[in-house]
Amino acid sequence: MLKMRFVRVLAIFISAVPAFAVPMTLRVDATEAPRKIYHAELNIPATPGPMTLFYPKWIPGDHAPTGPINDLAGLRISAAGQPLVWKRDSVELFAFHINVPPGANSVDVRLDFLSPAENGTNSPVSATSELAILTWNQLVLYPRSQASDHLEITAQLRLPEGWKFGTALPVAKTSGGSVEFKTVSLTTLVDSPVLAGRHFRRIDLSPGATPAHYLDIAADTDDALSAPAEVIDKYRRLVREARALFGATHYIEYHFLLAASDQIAHFGVEHHASSDDRSRENFLTDPISHLVGATLIPHEFVHSWNGKYRRPEGLATRDFEEPMKGDLLWVYEGLTEYLGWVLAARSGLISPESNRQFLALSAAGLDNRAGRQWRPLADTAIAAQLLYDARSDWESRRRGVDFYDEGLLMWLEADVSIRKQTQGRKSLDDFCRLFYGPPSGPPQVKPYAFEDLIETLNSIALYDWKGFFETRLNRTGTDRAPLGGVEAGGYRLAYVEQPSEAQRATEQIRPGLSVAYSIGLRLDRDGSIVDVLPEFAAAKAGIGPGMKIVSVNDNRYSRDVLREAIRNTKNGGPLDLRVANGRSFVTFKLDYHDGEKYPVLQRNGQAPLLDDIMKPVTR
Numbered sequence: 297m298l299k300m301r302f303v304r305v306l307a308i309f310i311s312a313v314p315a316f317a318v319p320m321t322l323r324v325d326a327t328e329a330p331r332k333i334y335h336a337e338l339n340i341p342a343t344p345g346p347m348t349l350f351y352p353k354w355i356p357g358d359h360a361p362t363g364p365i366n367d368l369a370g371l372r373i374s375a376a377g378q379p380l381v382w383k384r385d386s387v388e389l390f391a392f393h394i395n396v397p398p399g400a401n402s403v404d405v406r407l408d409f410l411s412p413a414e415n416g417t418n419s420p421v422s423a424t425s426e427l428a429i430l431t432w433n434q435l436v437l438y439p440r441s442q443a444s445d446h447l448e449i450t451a452q453l454r455l456p457e458g459w460k461f462g463t464a465l466p467v468a469k470t471s472g473g474s475v476e477f478k479t480v481s482l483t484t485l486v487d488s489p490v491l492a493g494r495h496f497r498r499i500d501l502s503p504g505a506t507p508a509h510y511l512d513i514a515a516d517t518d519d520a521l522s523a524p525a526e527v528i529d530k531y532r533r534l535v536r537e538a539r540a541l542f543g544a545t546h547y548i549e550y551h552f553l554l555a556a557s558d559q560i561a562h563f564g565v566e567h568h569a570s571s572d573d574r575s576r577e578n579f580l581t582d583p584i585s586h587l588v589g590a591t592l593i594p595h596e597f598v599h600s601w602n603g604k605y606r607r608p609e610g611l612a613t614r615d616f617e618e619p620m621k622g623d624l625l626w627v628y629e630g631l632t633e634y635l636g637w638v639l640a641a642r643s644g645l646i647s648p649e650s651n652r653q654f655l656a657l658s659a660a661g662l663d664n665r666a667g668r669q670w671r672p673l674a675d676t677a678i679a680a681q682l683l684y685d686a687r688s689d690w691e692s693r694r695r696g697v698d699f700y701d702e703g704l705l706m707w708l709e710a711d712v713s714i715r716k717q718t719q720g721r722k723s724l725d726d727f728c729r730l731f732y733g734p735p736s737g738p739p740q741v742k743p744y745a746f747e748d749l750i751e752t753l754n755s756i757a758l759y760d761w762k763g764f765f766e767t768r769l770n771r772t773g774t775d776r777a778p779l780g781g782v783e784a785g786g787y788r789l790a791y792v793e794q795p796s797e798a799q800r801a802t803e804q805i806r807p808g809l810s811v812a813y814s815i816g817l818r819l820d821r822d823g824s825i826v827d828v829l830p831e832f833a834a835a836k837a838g839i840g841p842g843m844k845i846v847s848v849n850d851n852r853y854s855r856d857v858l859r860e861a862i863r864n865t866k867n868g869g870p871l872d873l874r875v876a877n878g879r880s881f882v883t884f885k886l887d888y889h890d891g892e893k894y895p896v897l898q899r900n901g902q903a904p905l906l907d908d909i910m911k912p913v914t915r
Contacts, residue, residue, distance in 0.1 A: 420561030427493030462512025566599030595636030630703010653798035660895035667695035689841035709781030785906035866891035
């Protein structure tokens with residue numbers, strides 16, 4: 297039996313002993329969601345005397361204090377029908393102090409939440425005229441210093457007329473447009489978003505199996521719900537491949553909550569028994585859109601095991617006030633990025649060739665990141681709460697949340713190393729089944745430390761895993777990206793004159809241009825310069841982020857014009873960029889003669905373990 301250095305189990309769907317005998321109640325009126333406003337009423341058990349209510353600040357999955365408190369409005373607190381004066385704490389701005397009068401056994405709270413109309417870093421657009429994604433942390437206050445597992449709450453939700461909904465939150469009853477949910481812990485409520493909309497479809501992804509898996513889709517149009525049968529079949533295979541990878545499930549049933557709209561922000565957030573996936577409106581119906589986002593749903597699904605069930609100690613906090621520590625985000629997110637990449641291929645959501653192309657794009661970006669000179673990968677995880685908000689300009693010098701893609705490369709190398717050391721008898725799949733696997737059951741949280749990872753890996757294949765990870769996490773200087781897994785897996789990073797299908801698809805979906813590996817520029821759709829790679833021709837000429845290319849060799853700027861000019865440098869052609877910098881216009885003559893360069897993976901003569909890793913393991 298594997299001995300864990302530290303194991304603590306936190307039940308989330310099975311409520312612990314409540315701090316109060318009577319649950320909190322929450323009533324949410326979402327009928328004005330299309331107008332981007334929600335109304336909430338809470339009843340919170342209380343005792344007479346001073347009391348502090350807290351608005352959730354550290355939101356699981358965000359790895360940062362992103363509670364959108366600036367969108368809280370209309371706060372009114374009363375007890376026994378009498379209004380109470382509240383005062384915000386002068387230091388902890390998410391805390392509100394009140395005095396509960398004698399004889400009162402609860403307080404009533406009314407508040408509005410102003411859902412963003414424009415996308416911001418921590419406040420993305422989450423509602424349109426046709427759909428809404430409701431996250432409960434935006435709508436609650438709770439008694440400060442109470443563990444969220446120990447607080448019970450009963451929620452009710454009123455939806456716009458004719459809207460349907462999906463959620464992993466257990467339902468007690470429905471009546472017309474109103475839903476009453478079963479009493480759960482506050483932890484479970486916050487972990488169980490609701491997707492609702494006028495255009496809604498539910499697809500059973502594991503017919504006849506237990507636990508059940510549903511793809512709940514809300515979109516701005518009915519057409520966006522029309523996923524082809526072959527796409528649905530691939531998501532059904534995703535469920536089978538994930539269960540085969542981990543060997544167990546840790547939820548009662550699972551809901552993939554997919555919002556398809558061009559009016560919302562596009563990203564994913566993990567939850568224990570559901571995933572909040574937000575995509576373009578044509579995600580399920582357009583092959584290019586689906587190709588570019590193929591790993592989104594697999595990534596968030598993997599988090600049910602890696603991140604929710606097994607969670608780093610520093611992220612397994614007792615409430616929504618305790619700060620989170622991101623030291624092990626290279627596991628939480630990096631390993632999830634790798635396993636999502638693997639499952640996308642094994643399920644057929646993306647072809648192995650396309651998956652390698654996207655891997656090449658990530659590897660090249662990391663292998664040409666100047667910030668590696670001074671900032672170790674470990675620091676990008678520790679500083680995640682800052683880096684999520686960092687600007688995109690100067691990213692090469694700064695580094696961003698590199699623990700995602702570089703974590704993928706590290707775990708790929710670990711997988712390939714295990715396969716080589718054991719002559720193919722073991723792989724990272726065996727680690728996943730041991731660390732995240734049986735027994736199956738309802739959601740719970742089992743925190744872990746770095747030492748637990750090392751112990752489990754050594755039980756699969758004895759090796760200096762501690763040194764393996766510490767070296768890759770802490771090195772700086774001239775070291776490049778950790779490409780050992782790519783190379784030992786049968787490929788090498790190379791540069792060719794034509795962009796790959798993956799890069800062309802990405803530029804079609806997210807208009808912009810990368811000529812990073814020729815002249816060192818990443819540009820927005822209009823020629824605005826987003827980032828400049830040091831040591832490349834554009835940087836040496838004096839070009840910087842925030843400038844805008846107006847013309848190329850006296851021709852008006854366009855993506856095609858710039859690419860053609862770069863291509864012609866190989867034949868001796870000039871590369872003169874007329875650039876706007878504020879009110880000034882400057883012509884920069886680039887000393888560059890090597891034509892276009894785009895990253896790809898090419899076979900290097902070693903056994904193609906990379907291809908073996910992506911092969912399906914189920915029928």
